[in-house]
Amino acid sequence: MGELVFVITMSAVAVSAITGVLEAGRKPIDLFGVVLVALTSALGGGTMRDLLLERPVFWVANQTFLVAALAAGVLTFVLVRLVRLPANLFLVPDALGLALFTIIGTQVAMNYGAPWFVASFLGLVTGAFGGVLRDILCNEVPLVFSGELYATASWAGAILFIALLHAGVDGTVAGLAAMAAIFLLRIAAIHWHLRLPGFAAKA
Amino acid sequence: MGELVFVITMSAVAVSAITGVLEAGRKPIDLFGVVLVALTSALGGGTMRDLLLERPVFWVANQTFLVAALAAGVLTFVLVRLVRLPANLFLVPDALGLALFTIIGTQVAMNYGAPWFVASFLGLVTGAFGGVLRDILCNEVPLVFSGELYATASWAGAILFIALLHAGVDGTVAGLAAMAAIFLLRIAAIHWHLRLPGFAAKA
Amino acid sequence: MGELVFVITMSAVAVSAITGVLEAGRKPIDLFGVVLVALTSALGGGTMRDLLLERPVFWVANQTFLVAALAAGVLTFVLVRLVRLPANLFLVPDALGLALFTIIGTQVAMNYGAPWFVASFLGLVTGAFGGVLRDILCNEVPLVFSGELYATASWAGAILFIALLHAGVDGTVAGLAAMAAIFLLRIAAIHWHLRLPGFAAKA
Numbered sequence: 001m002g003e004l005v006f007v008i009t010m011s012a013v014a015v016s017a018i019t020g021v022l023e024a025g026r027k028p029i030d031l032f033g034v035v036l037v038a039l040t041s042a043l044g045g046g047t048m049r050d051l052l053l054e055r056p057v058f059w060v061a062n063q064t065f066l067v068a069a070l071a072a073g074v075l076t077f078v079l080v081r082l083v084r085l086p087a088n089l090f091l092v093p094d095a096l097g098l099a100l101f102t103i104i105g106t107q108v109a110m111n112y113g114a115p116w117f118v119a120s121f122l123g124l125v126t127g128a129f130g131g132v133l134r135d136i137l138c139n140e141v142p143l144v145f146s147g148e149l150y151a152t153a154s155w156a157g158a159i160l161f162i163a164l165l166h167a168g169v170d171g172t173v174a175g176l177a178a179m180a181a182i183f184l185l186r187i188a189a190i191h192w193h194l195r196l197p198g199f200a201a202k203a
Numbered sequence: 204m205g206e207l208v209f210v211i212t213m214s215a216v217a218v219s220a221i222t223g224v225l226e227a228g229r230k231p232i233d234l235f236g237v238v239l240v241a242l243t244s245a246l247g248g249g250t251m252r253d254l255l256l257e258r259p260v261f262w263v264a265n266q267t268f269l270v271a272a273l274a275a276g277v278l279t280f281v282l283v284r285l286v287r288l289p290a291n292l293f294l295v296p297d298a299l300g301l302a303l304f305t306i307i308g309t310q311v312a313m314n315y316g317a318p319w320f321v322a323s324f325l326g327l328v329t330g331a332f333g334g335v336l337r338d339i340l341c342n343e344v345p346l347v348f349s350g351e352l353y354a355t356a357s358w359a360g361a362i363l364f365i366a367l368l369h370a371g372v373d374g375t376v377a378g379l380a381a382m383a384a385i386f387l388l389r390i391a392a393i394h395w396h397l398r399l400p401g402f403a404a405k406a
Numbered sequence: 407m408g409e410l411v412f413v414i415t416m417s418a419v420a421v422s423a424i425t426g427v428l429e430a431g432r433k434p435i436d437l438f439g440v441v442l443v444a445l446t447s448a449l450g451g452g453t454m455r456d457l458l459l460e461r462p463v464f465w466v467a468n469q470t471f472l473v474a475a476l477a478a479g480v481l482t483f484v485l486v487r488l489v490r491l492p493a494n495l496f497l498v499p500d501a502l503g504l505a506l507f508t509i510i511g512t513q514v515a516m517n518y519g520a521p522w523f524v525a526s527f528l529g530l531v532t533g534a535f536g537g538v539l540r541d542i543l544c545n546e547v548p549l550v551f552s553g554e555l556y557a558t559a560s561w562a563g564a565i566l567f568i569a570l571l572h573a574g575v576d577g578t579v580a581g582l583a584a585m586a587a588i589f590l591l592r593i594a595a596i597h598w599h600l601r602l603p604g605f606a607a608k609a
Contacts, residue, residue, distance in 0.1 A: 033551025145236025348439025
């Protein structure tokens with residue numbers, strides 16, 4: 001089980017790095033800048049969670065994460081220069097990463113004694129704020145703040161996870177159910193263009 | 204006294220959340236994005252202070268702040284879609300929040316043993332950097348860096364507070380006097396368009 | 407030796423503050439905003455390193471750094487309004503600061519037990535991320551992500567430093583050699599317009 005989580009986490013880190021490369025690639029940024037944006041995208045959400053919890057930052061203690069994000073970033077950079085990748089190739093693994101990061105983040109926050117509502121918010125931070133930091137570095141309004149449900153799916157799943165735990169559901173079952181909910185809500189949102197209302201259009 | 208501070212702090216958190224909604228609402232951001240900007244605006248300054256002091260982050264330990272900021276954000280979002288709020292409705296409570304956050308932040312930093320000049324700077328960070336982070340998320344040059352005195356009023360008040368304490372003035376009296384100074388300087392700056400010089404105009 | 411490091415560090419802090427003023431001055435930002443951008447530019451990289459290492463933030467404990475950055479920022483602001491400074495006046499001291507900050511940051515991270523690859527990355531963070539934060543505040547795509555080698559020179563030097571230490575070279579010799587490498591690589595990059603490839607141009 002521990003090994004499975006490690007493999008999935010590494011995959012999620014790599015996928016987040018790839019989305020960083022794809023976004024940064026549209027900017028006048030060089031190879032190394034693209035790699036730094038990829039690292040921020042992959043490691044930023046978990047870093048914010050760990051800083052807010054006063055917990056050792058996960059990739060400082062174990063450099064496997066930094067190496068994995070870096071390798072994924074460089075490989076993607078090379079690949080994108082060779083072939084034209086379809087933009088939506090990574091939507092499914094990205095949704096998987098969002099689901100996994102959110103539930104891991106929520107669990108870590110609860111282990112550190114955070115109150116339940118704060119823990120759900122730190123799950124969201126873990127899942128979605130790597131992308132926010134990526135967009136800040138690229139000088140864009142964060143994508144997760146608009147378009148198809150993303151941050152919303154993350155927070156909804158974190159709250160579902162906590163609700164299931166409070167209802168006495170086994171931790172592994174609750175975690176898998178909440179990850180499935182985030183993943184399916186995100187995929188459904190992309191497929192049927194589910195969005196939250198904004199009020200900018202009114203002005 | 205403790206209860207009064209709590210009530211005023213909550214009001215300041217709520218007002219900061221409201222200014223976040225009003226700024227984010229001008230952007231192509233959805234409901235949840237607006238709420239996240241509101242949270243950043245309300246909690247960002249105190250979070251930076253606590254991280255810099257290696258102090259437990261205030262809203263992680265006590266989730267009342269997160270709930271208050273969230274509720275204020277959602278209510279404002281709904282309200283703004285129903286009625287057109289005058290833009291300057293919140294200038295007075297915002298000035299009150301700036302004054303309160305600055306002095307609380309300065310006091311907290313001194314309690315943690317920060318040297319006096321650093322403590323005054325962390326008072327400024329507490330008072331004004333929620334707005335800076337809000338503007339970064341909205342992809343704008345921070346508003347507190349231009350226009351009528353804002354960050355300047357905050358830092359001036361923090362230094363006044365420390366000067367009064369060094370002169371032997373009672374803590375409560377010094378705090379109230381410094382808060383009054385920040386509030387009045389900010390309101391006067393808005394009324395008479397008091398600004399600091401820049402040098403961009405020269406180029 | 408300790409005093410020499412202190413003097414060079416102070417110079418590097420001051421030079422970073424100056425680059426902050428020069429960038430912020432092109433924006434509609436007032437005197438105080440310019441000073442805050444200068445502080446971020448000067449202290450931001452080391453602050454990020456210290457937060458990531460869970461180490462007391464260097465300028466919170468010793469306010470000399472904050473005072474030096476502030477004084478450099480205000481003096482530059484005044485100077486720029488009086489005389490037109492050539493834009494490339496600070497390229498050499500900035501390269502010196504990059505070299506020094508990178509090696510100090512790498513050393514500090516190793517002292518805190520960070521794995522070698524993480525330590526090299528935190529050297530880069532110390533050297534280059536003050537400039538990244540400066541550009542985020544000024545609402546620009548970070549300059550260190552494009553143009554002549556900058557972040558790349560920093561990371562290459564950090565890795566050289568660690569490689570020399572592993573090869574048994576004396577710490578002071580290794581540090582000076584790595585600093586010289588960063589400085590010369592940066593100056594050579596400016597002189598011969600050495601850049602890394604990007605892929606934005608292809609689109």
